[in-house]
Amino acid sequence: MIDKLKENWFVVLVAVLLFTACGYFVYDMNKDKLPGKKADGKDVVAELAGTNIFADDLYDDLYGAVDSESSLGTSMLYMYFERAVADEAVPMTSELKSQISAQVSGVRQNYQAYYGDQWETYLLQGLQASGYTSIDDLEAYFTHYLKLQTLKHENYDANLDSLFSKIHEEKKSRTVSHILVKMTDPDNPTEEEQKKMDDIDAALASGTDFAEVAKQYSDDSTASAGGALGYVDSDTSFVTAFKEAALSQEKGTVGDWVQTEYGRHKILVTETDKAALEADESIRESLYTAIDSYYPEMGAKIVWDKAQELNVTFSDPKIEEALKAYMNITE
Template identity: 30%
Template sequence: MTDILRNNWFVVLIAIIIIGFIGYFIYDTNKDNVSAKSSNNEQVVASIDKDDITANDLYDESAPYDGSTIYNMYKNAVIDQSIETTKDIKKQANTLESNIKSNASKQSDDYESTLTSELAKYGYSSFEQLNDYCITSVKEKEMNKKYITKHFDEVKKAWEEKSPRTVSIIKMEVSDADNLTETETKKKNNIDKALEKESFADVAKAFSEDSNTANKKGFAGYVDSNSTSSDSSSTSTVPADVVTAAINLKKGETSDWVTVTNSSGTSLYRVYVKETDSNKIFNAKNDTVSNQALYAILNSDSSLSYKILDSYAKKLDIKFNDKDTKKKFDNYVKTTYGGDQ
């Protein structure tokens, strides 16, 4: 149950991504921070425009603050003041909160205590601040989307090296890939013949045995070379071997049959590459695809999330009143992102 907010993020992402929310791992924090003085008789260690970060904000009940806590609180304050909290953002945050609670409750009866402990790592003082966490997460997605849209040509190179594409699949379950039964052989041949005359989408709708994609004309969504990793393939509709086949194809091409054997049994797949243009993928009308592309772009450059935050931070009046706090912040940024504030 450690890091339940982070561990449940991808599950939550899948649950709500159809309404346009991404998932990628968010550095979450408390938004009640900042100024360069004392506030309510507490030492103010940093200020960001109108908000104060006090020394007490940087401590939990048992452990002194560290660089990651300082950075997270700083990040939260920048996000909060840079992106307006709209009705739509609140709606998305409420959905995210519900999904986090739902997933956490399935893992533990005492999920509120677990979530409270996780929230404390990011500067939140109680379980009741889970919604604040969610609002910050949604606002960060908006902030990253705006920046990448504006600087797309500058940030796309590392992502394009991962061969991003959207794909469709046809799946056929078999008992033994090397010894097909008469019925299996007939179906396989029928699929091959149909693909010679009809579109991949129509054939997938008619023949595919993949319950997740058949009703979507075989469309399985976004993949790239990172999708072949064990972590990604365990949560993806497209098995790693099928992704590998897709990566070696051009737009509009269809693979030969690919055999996949796992705990569920043995299946044969054919995969079709629908789109390879990075701009079209990032701006796809399909929210799931565009959001997965955003997540992939951020992951393709380990320093990009900090670059985005820093670009917004420079528009704010930021002061560090405590030298030790500033030093810990700078060291964290340098170690984690290789940058300087």
Template identity: 30%
Template sequence: MMQSSHKKWGKLASLGAVAVLSFSVLAACGDKADNDTAKTDDSKVLATYDGGTVTEDQFNTELNVMKFLQPTYASLMDSAEIKNYMLDQQIAYNYLEGKATDEEKKKGADMATEQIDQLKAQVDQEQLDTMLTSQNITEQDLTTYMTQVMTAVQYMSDQVTDEEVQKEYDANKEAYITADVRHILINFTDAEGSKRTDAETLKLAKEAKARVDKGEDFAKVAEELSEDPGSASNGGLYADAAVSQWVEAFKKAAMEQEVGVVGDPVKTEYGYHVIKVEKRNDTLTDEVKESVRRNLASTKLNDFMEKELKGITKSKEEFKDEEAPAAGDPNGAPAEGTDGTSIEGTDGAATEGADQGAPADQGAATDGSGDAGTTTDTKTDGK
């Protein structure tokens, strides 16, 4: 079933775009100064809202920037559903940027620069030139878009009160707890693929713990024995990880086990874990406050898109997908004997695929964290 397009594509096309700059285009960009002067825009007006307009040139530039930021979903962005959302998005960003104070605009510009600098640190000039050109945009277009996004983020962040931050943290504290955790995983299946019994697996885990208890370095024992490919080479360490991502038993140990003490083996569906919590952040620090504030700002932006945008929009063009001609006739007439019946299963295929392909919420752990027993859908080799 399709989700609300505002909710689904809000992840792809609004605040999620900020993270995408750091992750989706890493192998595709670099650094180039844009010396283009401002161009006169006399293109068609697609929308009017309280305080301004969105032109066809502006909209197409935004669409191309999003294709650059989200290459995996570029083909889906030509659908009417996504174009209509993107036009709503541009109205919202334009409007919120106009509401922002000079200080909020400065912070937005600084955050955009930081995002783009992170990208430039990982790619080269030639790649950037190629990717920007392929989407018919310039670095200035990218900078302008990111500045507008981050200004909207900053504006919404400033609408979040300290009382709202505290209330959100108290209600969802577990979601904000992070920890540095080392573990040694002994799988229920050995390296050759043979099954181990529960007793055999527990015995090996206790032997690993005994070595650490006798004074051996936890990291070295983990490198030697742990069967978690996501952390073994790193001494079993998951640093500054969100504990909420892990399966229940592992999460409970990360939240409750005494810091610095190696606990008894913990059983999960993957095997037995020997766990040492090296650090745990379970208080409302300034850093956590900022994380909570960003999450609430994202919620406020989504609420604005769904509840207030219509009220500020005076007129807006609606995009519609072209209907494909009936089989057998390029002019649209049904083929003889078909009675104009559509082919079963083709209706909505593109949008269903888009729904299934929508990215996960920002902040979900990647980078092999499933090997510690995360609550992810894809499980490999018992990790």
């Protein structure tokens, strides 16, 4: 049957194969990536957060809890379904390969630096929480992740104007820069700290560009970038006093000094125009994050629509029902 399916230009097959009254699903493009092991004499089809998922349990979950959005079996089904669609929809390119390689290398280095001799143990735990079973699956993880992101972001780009409209209107979207004078006791600036603030005020009053003043005086890591913090809206995780000031200012204005636990800040709102924000490639990833947050079910809808475009087939209507319920698809 698999060979026959492969004669078509594309088929994603989600099948339930019965083995001594036990079942599990596969799709033909990714069948060799599914875990294959036994524990306590039973087939293990996946591992999630360190817990073995057995074929018979998965079968029971799929067929016994079709209407349950929290079904473990359905969540695993969606995980593989999502990966299958993204894998087929997004071609592997040299740029994508480079991104995957960079991510894998970066994660390995970070885990080794942070966890020392135990880095593999902690990395494996993280992979298992996403349904993978070994350290060697790290490349597969980033392949799936980056392909899925590409699929979603292509859709976001094509519909950016409509998707961003409500976010921009409701959440006061803007780009912001700042200058920080770091202080041990922000309530009581030292003479040196006060002089630095006075020098900053004098430089800005004289017409010196905000970015140049930030490069010269700011104690923040953003100084080299002219104090640029990038995209900010009402959901941004900033200290309350800072965020409130940033969201209250008009474009092009430099506000009064704002006190936070880090010291005193001068804030400049650099852009608020919707079209300008959409055109700014430097904040595009932040816009994607804002869209993800505002439309939490959109990612699943994009996967489902792409699956329909690619002519997904199901071996049993119960599986389709389970997926649609889990993904909140109401068509």
